[in-house]
Amino acid sequence: STSFSTIAMEGKVGWGPKWQHVPMAPVDPILGVAVAYNADSSPNKINLGIGAYRDASGKPIVLKCIKEAEKKIANDPAMNKEYLPVQGLDPFLKVTSQVIFGKQSKALAEKRVAVVQSLSGTGALRIAAEFISMYAPGKPCVYISNPSWGNHHNIFRKAGLKTVTYRYLNPQMGLDIEGMLADLAAAAIGSVFVLHTVAHNPTGVDPTPEQWKRVADVCEKKRAIIIFDTAYQGYATGDLDKDAYAVRYFSDERGLELMVTQSYSKNFGLYGERIGALNVACADEETAVKVRSQLNGIVRPMYSNPQLHGARLVAGVLSDERLSAMWQQELTDMSQRIVDMRSALVGSLNRIGCPPPSAKFSSWNHITSQIGMFAFTGLSPQHCDQLTKKHHIYCTRNGRFSMAGVTPSNVDYVANAMKDVITSA
Amino acid sequence: ADLRSTLVTTNSKKMSRWSHVTEAPPDPILGVSVAFKADTDASKVNLGIGAYRDENGKPWVLGCVKEADKMIDAELQAGKIDLEYLPVQGYQPFLDLTSEVILGKESKALKEKRVAVVQSLSGTGALRVAAEFIKMYAPNTVVYCSDPTWGNHFTIFGKAGLETRKYRYLTKKMTLDIDGLLEDLKAAPEGATFVLHTVAHNPSGVDPTQDQWKEISKVAIAKKAICIFDTAYQGYASGNLDKDAWSVRYFADELGLEIMVTQSYSKNFGLYGERIGALNIVTSDASTVPKIRSQLNGIIRPMISNPQLHGARLVATVLNDAKLTKQWNEELKIMSDRIVTMRTSLRDALVKLGCQPPSTVFPDWNHIVDQIGMFAFTGLQAKHVDILTTKHHIYCTKNGRFSMAGVNPGNVEKIAAAMKDALDTAGPSDS
Numbered sequence: 001s002t003s004f005s006t007i008a009m010e011g012k013v014g015w016g017p018k019w020q021h022v023p024m025a026p027v028d029p030i031l032g033v034a035v036a037y038n039a040d041s042s043p044n045k046i047n048l049g050i051g052a053y054r055d056a057s058g059k060p061i062v063l064k065c066i067k068e069a070e071k072k073i074a075n076d077p078a079m080n081k082e083y084l085p086v087q088g089l090d091p092f093l094k095v096t097s098q099v100i101f102g103k104q105s106k107a108l109a110e111k112r113v114a115v116v117q118s119l120s121g122t123g124a125l126r127i128a129a130e131f132i133s134m135y136a137p138g139k140p141c142v143y144i145s146n147p148s149w150g151n152h153h154n155i156f157r158k159a160g161l162k163t164v165t166y167r168y169l170n171p172q173m174g175l176d177i178e179g180m181l182a183d184l185a186a187a188a189i190g191s192v193f194v195l196h197t198v199a200h201n202p203t204g205v206d207p208t209p210e211q212w213k214r215v216a217d218v219c220e221k222k223r224a225i226i227i228f229d230t231a232y233q234g235y236a237t238g239d240l241d242k243d244a245y246a247v248r249y250f251s252d253e254r255g256l257e258l259m260v261t262q263s264y265s266k267n268f269g270l271y272g273e274r275i276g277a278l279n280v281a282c283a284d285e286e287t288a289v290k291v292r293s294q295l296n297g298i299v300r301p302m303y304s305n306p307q308l309h310g311a312r313l314v315a316g317v318l319s320d321e322r323l324s325a326m327w328q329q330e331l332t333d334m335s336q337r338i339v340d341m342r343s344a345l346v347g348s349l350n351r352i353g354c355p356p357p358s359a360k361f362s363s364w365n366h367i368t369s370q371i372g373m374f375a376f377t378g379l380s381p382q383h384c385d386q387l388t389k390k391h392h393i394y395c396t397r398n399g400r401f402s403m404a405g406v407t408p409s410n411v412d413y414v415a416n417a418m419k420d421v422i423t424s425a
Numbered sequence: 426a427d428l429r430s431t432l433v434t435t436n437s438k439k440m441s442r443w444s445h446v447t448e449a450p451p452d453p454i455l456g457v458s459v460a461f462k463a464d465t466d467a468s469k470v471n472l473g474i475g476a477y478r479d480e481n482g483k484p485w486v487l488g489c490v491k492e493a494d495k496m497i498d499a500e501l502q503a504g505k506i507d508l509e510y511l512p513v514q515g516y517q518p519f520l521d522l523t524s525e526v527i528l529g530k531e532s533k534a535l536k537e538k539r540v541a542v543v544q545s546l547s548g549t550g551a552l553r554v555a556a557e558f559i560k561m562y563a564p565n566t567v568v569y570c571s572d573p574t575w576g577n578h579f580t581i582f583g584k585a586g587l588e589t590r591k592y593r594y595l596t597k598k599m600t601l602d603i604d605g606l607l608e609d610l611k612a613a614p615e616g617a618t619f620v621l622h623t624v625a626h627n628p629s630g631v632d633p634t635q636d637q638w639k640e641i642s643k644v645a646i647a648k649k650a651i652c653i654f655d656t657a658y659q660g661y662a663s664g665n666l667d668k669d670a671w672s673v674r675y676f677a678d679e680l681g682l683e684i685m686v687t688q689s690y691s692k693n694f695g696l697y698g699e700r701i702g703a704l705n706i707v708t709s710d711a712s713t714v715p716k717i718r719s720q721l722n723g724i725i726r727p728m729i730s731n732p733q734l735h736g737a738r739l740v741a742t743v744l745n746d747a748k749l750t751k752q753w754n755e756e757l758k759i760m761s762d763r764i765v766t767m768r769t770s771l772r773d774a775l776v777k778l779g780c781q782p783p784s785t786v787f788p789d790w791n792h793i794v795d796q797i798g799m800f801a802f803t804g805l806q807a808k809h810v811d812i813l814t815t816k817h818h819i820y821c822t823k824n825g826r827f828s829m830a831g832v833n834p835g836n837v838e839k840i841a842a843a844m845k846d847a848l849d850t851a852g853p854s855d856s
Contacts, residue, residue, distance in 0.1 A: 017709040018651060018683050022562050025719035028726060031513060052509060060507045067502055074498035080484045082476060083697045086455060119546075122730035135446050154727035223442070257442055271510045272734040283441035293449040300452055301580040302553055302728065303546035308698040309735035 029150055030396055037394040045392040046414065048405040051201070051373045052271055053334055058407045063269045065326040069316035073309075081308065086296040088117020088277075089311035095318040096277040100197075100230055100244050100260055107251050107281045114280040114292035116299065117306045121231045121263030122151060124278035128227055128259050129159035130298045131280075131291075132192060136225055142192040143184060147398060149201045149229075152194060161192070169203055173366040173376060177211050184218045192225040197260070198243040199232035199372020202400040206236075206371060212246050216254050226250065226258040234267040236371045238332035251281050264314050266373065267331055275310030334404075341406040342368045342375065348415035357383065357399070357422055375401040383421045391417035453576055454822055461820040469818040470840060472831040475627070475799045476697055477760050480833045485760075487695045489752040493742035497735075508734065513722040515544020515703075516737035522744040523703040527623075527656055527670050527686055534677050534707045541706040541717040543725065544732045548657045548689030549577060551704035555653060555685050556585035557724045558706075558717075559618060563651060568618040569610065573802075573824060575627045575655075578620055587618075594629065597856060599792040599802055601631050603640065610644045618651040623686070624669040625658035625798020628826040632662075632797060638672050642680055652676060657689040662797045664758035677707050690740055692799065693757060701736030760830075767832040768794045768801065774841035781845075783809075783825075784853040801827040806854045809847035817843035825854075 027035070033049030055061050073079055087093065097108055097115050107113050118124035133139060142156040146165035153163045167179030184193060195215070200206055207215060219226050228247050234240040250256045260279040265271045278295065282288040299305065317323040346364045356364060357378035367375045379387070379399035387393040393414060395401050406414060451459060457473030470482075479485045500506045514520065524535055524542050534540050545551035559566060568582045572591035582589050590613075593605030610619060621641070626632055633641060645652050654673050660666040676682045686705040691697045706717050725731070743749040772790045782790055783804035793801045805813075805825035813819040819840060821827050832840060 017713070018649070019562065019706070019708055019713050019717055020710070022713065022716045022720055024716045025723040028513070028722075031726075035512075050510070060509050062501060062504070062508055066508070070498055070501055074494055080486055081490070081696050081698050082484050083458075083474070083691075085459075086452070119729040119733070122726075122728070126728050135443060151727060151730065158727045225442070265510075270508055272508050272731070274729060274731070274733040280443075282443055287441040287443050287446065290446045290448045291443050294446055296452075297449040300455075300549075301577060301584045302549070303700060304549040304577070305455075305698070305700070307546070307700040307733050307736060310733065 033394050033396055036388070040392055040394075042392040044413065046394065046405060046410050048393060048395040048401040048414075051266065051402050051404070053266065053269060053373075053404040054407070056337065056407050058405070058410070061269060063327065063330045065317045065323045065330060066269060066313055068323055068326070069313045072316055073312055084117070084305045084308060084311070086299050086305045087115075087292060088306050089308065089315060091315040091319060092117055092311040093277070095315060096262060097279050099240065099318070100233060100247055100262055100279065101251060101281070102241060102244060102248050105248070105252060111285045112282050112288050114282060114288040114295060116278050116292065116295045117311055118261070118276045118278050119274040119306065120265050120276040121229060121261050122155065123274065124261035124263070124276050125152070125155045125227070125229065126159065127278050127295055127298050128261060128280075129156045129161060131295060132225060133159040133161055135294070136190065136192070138190065140191045140225065141188065142194060143187055144194045145180075145196065145200070147202055148194070148196075152229075156192075168200075169205065171360045173203065173205065173361070173370075173378060175205050175207055175211065177207065177214065181214055181218055184215070184222065184224070187222055187224070189223050190225065191222060192227060193219060194227045194229060195246070197228045197230040197233065197246050199236040201231065201372070202374050202396070202398060203376040204370025204372050204374050205376070207246070209245065209249070212249055216250055216256065219250070219256065220254065226256060228258060228260045230260055231263040232266055232372050233262070234328075234331040235335050235373060238335040240328070240331070257281055257283055264310070268314060268317070268327070270310050270313060273310030273313065274307070275314055338373060338403045341403050341411065342370075344408065344411045345375070345403075345406055345415060348412050349418065352415055352419055354415060354419035355422055373402055373404055375403050377401055377418075379418070379421070380425075383425060386421040386424065387417055390420065393417055457820050457822055460814070464818055464820075466818040468839065470820065470831060470836050472819060472821040472827040472840075475692060475828050475830070477692065477695060477799075477830040478833065480763065480835075482831070482833055482835065485695060487753065487756045489743045489749045489756060490695060490739055492749055492752075493739045496742055497738050511544070511731045511734060511737070513725050513731045514542075514718060515732050516734065516741060518741040518745065519544055519737040520703070522741060523688060524705050526666065526744070527659060527673055527688055527705065528677060528707075529667065529670060529674050532674070532678060533681070538711045539708050539714060541708065541714045541721065543704050543718065543721045544737055545687070545702045545704050546700040546729070546732065547691050547702040548655060548687050549581065550700065551687035551689070551702050552578070552581045552653070552655065553585065554704050554721055554724050555687060556582050556587060558721060559651060560585045560587055561720065563616060563618070566616050566618045566651060567614055568620060569613055570620045571622070571626070573628055574620070574622075578655075592619075594626075595631060597786045599629065599631065599787070599796070599804060601633055601637060603633065603637050607640055607644055610641070610648065610650075613648055613650070615649055616651070617648055618653060619645060620653045620655060621672070623654045623656040623659065623673050624671075625662035627657065627798070628800050628822070628824060629802040630796025630798050630800050631802070633672070635671065635675070638675060642676055642682070645676075646680070646682070652682065652684045654684060654686045656686055658692055658798045659688070660693045660754075660757040661761050661799060664761035666754070666757070681709070683708050690736070694740060694743075694753070696736050696739060699736030699739065700733070701740055764799060764829045767829050767837065768796070770834070770837045771801070771829075771832055771841060774837050775844065778841055778845050780841060781848060781853070783848065784856060786856060799828055799830055801829050803827055803844070804854055805844065805847065808851040809844070809854070812847040812850055813843050816846070819843050
């Protein structure tokens, strides 16, 4: 007799292919760079695309403090693989908020911070977005800097929220503080403002303390829901406390409720282990308890409970004085290498007489004044395309260079390539 | 509501903008573990969560996993591997192996490259990604889940914005209500989504026979249904991975149907907290696969960006090593055998005590032995469970579901005695 599969394939039984209408998704602009880079067989290729640290020989590193924490875990006979609670690993939760809020945090002392473990920064933002979508009255608009990390818009939209942009950069790559404040001041009451705690991605331009004060003023006036996206704490200046200034100013000095997402991808080099946290600093402890329960209610139908390994590593380092000190030193070293490469690149560009990328710039000094992992070079999409086509240098088309991809041995090659594409254009 | 006035009243520095947020009720399954942890009684027993325990009641990290952990640590210390981001779809060596576990070495779908697969945070993560994909590309579907089922099913599909309904599953005697099941699925609208449990149905432990699966497949075909096979216990039910995969392979290979299969390695690898699983979408046409996969990635990117390394490395390390894979199969058999032994022990202990079945609907306690997988759906009800918990410090979900892995030679008599006490005190289960 004829089998079902034959009948089905002949279309006689209406089981029908279901997914023919599914289109190919566009390539993610940031991740697509890594894919293209990997496919390139040129020996000269350089990856300035993704924000992952590389040492002076261009190799990824695993921090020493992490290797030690790993060894401890691997050799601990008491370690099992049981489910974590929905909110995450308790020893991790106990230390993570203090990293960003600080030892003197009033919010922590008063137990007003609801915290859950998350899959790094993305996971924390998504949980925050879903929480806001559920509990903020009137489904507020989400204000995101222009430019920002591209995934910001996707995350909030997936949670059913509308996103709009606020001005951020002036044509000379400085902070357009008046534009920023004007756009935020024009927002509806109760809007969501997404702020970058430090080392703004992609521009590397941060508000000064005086400018943060003015931002806090408008946040207060607008009763804004404030989200501090913290992906580079310790990475910008090498100093965890210094890099946390904005969050602590808003929370401690201004007493504002805020949400803080943390990623340990860059500052702990734990990219692939996906470890971070969402902190919601509330006005009182009772609210924090209720908020935490609802954050758990969001996690449960997303992935039930978070994963062990990354949380164990971070907790293992932060609960050990020697390893914490080791971590701080390694953070300083990483951020210093980035700073050195900024200087090296600008030095090289000046030496070969490379003109600035456009008439807006009088020099290459924006590269050394920007902070964090990225240099927002000012190169155009067309320049970037040529950098890739002719010189096998990969970066995002907004001219953003991951400075960790620059090394003493490739910096001159990069500078020469930049001169070539600028002068050929 | 006047947004402005709401916010004006919450402007005072003392009053939180989130003060209207209510405390969520504890998750019915996870809440059991929380309550168990808080109990200080020395003889307490946790029959709540579906996590394996050895005969001393201790969690068991499989030997093959311990070995894989050592190997991975050695490579990390030696600088042979790093902690860089995975691609959005996950760890490729894991992806290369995982679909074969469920679809089998002889899978036509795999040979013809008709399977889109992504790494997921275990079964929950796979279901959520599937739900979001279905919401995007089959938004008018209605999702049918068995009654009873794992409670989180409804929450997951609900979160993705999909309508959910139930299909009958169990008779009062705890056997498969195949007539009710088929009737409810036949009444479903065309293009409905059927959530099926591949093997070892949670919570009932009652699975369709092969003939019953064939009947279900006919309805699925007639309804052009999207079939999701939730696979959380492969290898756990019979101790044999291939045997436990029969339903999936029948639908995918023999019938050549497009199906979705979620995999969890939480139970069968004991990797609960490492959150490792996969979503497989089997299509009729290989050209659809890259498109589907790109959209799955588009769902993952704004959720978690990319999945985590460790659990994927562990599974891939074992499955890539013949010796470790053999060890895994042996350890799977040990776990499932112990569960089967405990089913028999509990039934025997109840009989020895002269404990009446939970109601007149049950001729005896044999349903505990007949059910397969991790859970026994005892037939006890909330009123019994309350007594079990408050009087005897025995924890389980209110629907009378026992995680049999929590039963061991040291506590089986106590459990049986407590069940008898509960039935004597509260009377039989209501029909």
